[in-house]
Amino acid sequence: MDRKKLEYKGKEVLEEIEWLTARADLVQEDILQQILARNEKTEYLSKYMHGSLDVSEFKRRVPVITYKGVHPYIKRIANGEDSSLITGHPITEMLCSSGTSSGEPKMMPSIEEDLDRRTFVYNLIMPIMNQYIAGLDKGKAMYLYFVKAEMSTPCGLLARTVLTSYYKSRHFKGRALDPYNDFTSPDPTILCEDSRQSMYCQLLAGLVHRRKVLRLGAVFASAFLRAVSFLESNWARLCDDICMGRLDPAITDPGCQSSMSAVLVLPDPALAGEIREICGGPSWKGILCRLWPRAKYIEAVVTGSMAQYIPALEYYGGGKLPLVCTMYASSECYFGVNLKPLCNPADVSFTLLPSMCYFEFIPLGESGALVLDADEEEEVPVSRLVDLVDVRVGCYYEIVVTTFAGLYRYRIGDVLQVMGFHNRAPQFRFICRRNVVLSVDNDKTNEEDLHKSVTYAKKRLEPYGALLMEYTSYVDTSTVPGHYVLYWEIHNHPSVAVKNPVLEIGSEVLQDCCIAVEEQLDYVYRRCRSYDRSVGPLEIRVVKRGTFESLMDLFISQGGSINQYKTPRCIKSGSALSLLSANVKASFFSPRDPTWTP
Structure with missing residues (x-):
């Protein structure tokens, strides 16, 4: 594909974004009418609509649901009943969520044309990026992508992750025709x-291609840092392969063996020597820029719970590689794109594409007054829902989708804040997953508040050359009163010679971190701690290095995907809790009550 054709294609894509967002209300109305027309005879819709195609009737009669409301239908289809239970299209596969937010994977129905919609979003990324960085077709992308083993439902439908589905599709294979891919x-x-x-x-x-790489990335920041950790442990073996021009015999997968023979064409001791010198240096700060000197940015999800990894990414990137978060998607539906990809990670907002599904929103509160204490399973009056174009800047909402594949007014569980509009389409900042909370008594701590508190507290480690690499939490009710427990994995900066961070830092520093977290939690938590005495002192348990990699391995072994894995910020799994507990090196409690004023 020549440059003129690429430029023309990119211009068309950008014009499509403008067209869709300028007519967001009309596009949304058309999408809903299409969904109703195609799916009117389904058992689910017929129960509420009785054959009507009236949009106003849909909004009045069809309830807002969680996975619990649609799961019986999905289970029936998985066991062999017809797709017409929920959709007028044949369901081609079930897409499995990661399961790390809710505690167990969910199966989402998918139809053939859903792949076209997902591909449409992927095809927007490079035209958007080309507006900010030129020459991205003059090199390669080192993107680390992974699949998960497929399963089958009792009736033979494929059950796999949304990314495995895409990587095995004709759409992904066809990317080879595009030099940007x-x-x-x-x-x-x-x-x-x-x-x-x-x-x-x-x-x-x-x-091997280090001099040609212009982009680095993975789907989530956690997967990319997992690769950096893997590289840190295996670079000597990798250098041996490059030096000898042969693949390590431990790699037994036939596809890997065959395809890598075309990469390792000849021995290259000079290249191996360069990499050995870089990786064997005194510090890994900025290692990514030294190994891939032409790289212009790191692409990965760094919003929500992934924001925890920003300091580590900046450390390994030497502060020179922008962190680019390009799109917002889930197993249920792909939602939108970041039109300003080089913005600060804290400022990332996604423009929702009105052609992806029918969007509605549950208002959660005004700016600065986010309400997240309602039960996930609460019944939401349909009169509360707000249309895509009617959301208000600064306000918080939970996103609700209606899809062609058979989800109707389905609560995704994501909490978003409106940051502005692009034409008539709103731009949202991802805040957190609604159903991830800590609670002992009247206290309700959501994921965003927990992250903000940990971010504030971990700064106390920096003077000691230490970095909080990962964390999670749970409520320990084995004591009276119950209390919050944070599991922290702390690493030294490679440039700082500290043998044991816990001993070097000292117990008073970790105790200070405990009270710093508590001081940043909300009014109700601090009242419960200091006045009601219904919550005990917060505890930080420092775990061994590599514990959170083992936690990832555990979830992957239970059906999770390395692509979609997100460290659960609140542990619900007994086996995960046992793994964490077995790796605790030291434990610290808040030395005093947090401040509280009636």
Whole structure:
């Protein structure tokens, strides 16, 4: 594809975004009418609509639901009943969510044309990026992507993650025709179901092509940092392969072996020597820029719970590589794109594309007064819902979707804040998952408040050359009163020679971190701690290095995907809690009550 055709294609894409967002209200109305017309005879819609195609009747009669409301229908289809229970289209597969937010994976119905919608969003990314960075077609992208083993429902429908579905589709394979999608990783290495062999080969290919790499990335920041950690442990083996021009015999996957033979064409001791010198240096600060000197940015999700990884990404990038968050999506539906991808991660907002599904929103509160204490399963009056174009800047909402595949007024569970509008389409900042909370008594701590508190407290580690790499939490009710427990994994900066961060930092510093977290939590929590005495002192348990990698491995072994994995900020799994508890090195409690004024 020549440059003129690429530029023309990019211009068309950008014009499409303008067209859709300028007519957001009309596009949304058309989308809902299409969904009703195609799915009017389904058992689910017939129960409420009785054959009507009237949009106002839909808004008056069809209830707002959670997964609990649609799960019986999905289970019946998985067991062999017809797709017409919920959709007028054949369901081609079930898409499995990561399960790390809700505690167990959910299965979402998907139809053939859903792949076209997802591909449409992917095809927007490079035309948007080209407005800010030129020449991205003159090199390669080192994107670390992974698949998860597929399963089948009792009736034979494929059950797999949304990303596995996309990577195995004709749409992903067809990207090879676009020079903007020239990846270092051969497709068979991405499609290898053994995540360690896949990681090894993808990193090896990325190192071989290190002088051609213009972009680095993964789906989530956590997966990218997992790769950096893997590289830190395996760079010597990778250098041996490059030096000898052969693949480590531990890589036994036939697809990896075959495809990597085209990457390791000849021995290259000079390249191996360069990489050894870089990786064997005294510090890994800025290591990404030294290994891939032409890289212009790191692409990964860094919003919501992923914001925890920003300091580590900036450390390994030496503060020179922008962190780019391009799109907002879920297993249920792809939602929108970031039209200003080079913005500060704290300022990322996504423009919702009105053609993806029918959007509605549950108001949660005015700016600065976010209300998240309602039960996830509460019944939401349909009169409360707000249309896409009627949301208000500064306000918080929970997103609700109606899709062609059979989800009707379905609560995704994501809390968003309106930051502005692009034409008539709102731009949202992702805040948190609604159903991730800590609570002992009347206190209700949501994911955003927990993250803000931890972010504030972890600054006390910096003077000691220490970095909080990862954290999670749970409520310990084995004591009376119950109390919050935070599991922290603390690493030293490689440039700082500290053998044991816990001993070097000292107990008083970790105790100070405990009270710093509490001081940043809300009024109700502090009242429960200091006045009602219904919540006990917060506890930080420092875990061994590598504990959170083991936690990721555990969730992946239970059906999660390395692509979609997000560290759960509130632990609900007994096996996960046992793993964390087994790796605790030291424990610290708040030394005093947090401040509280009646």
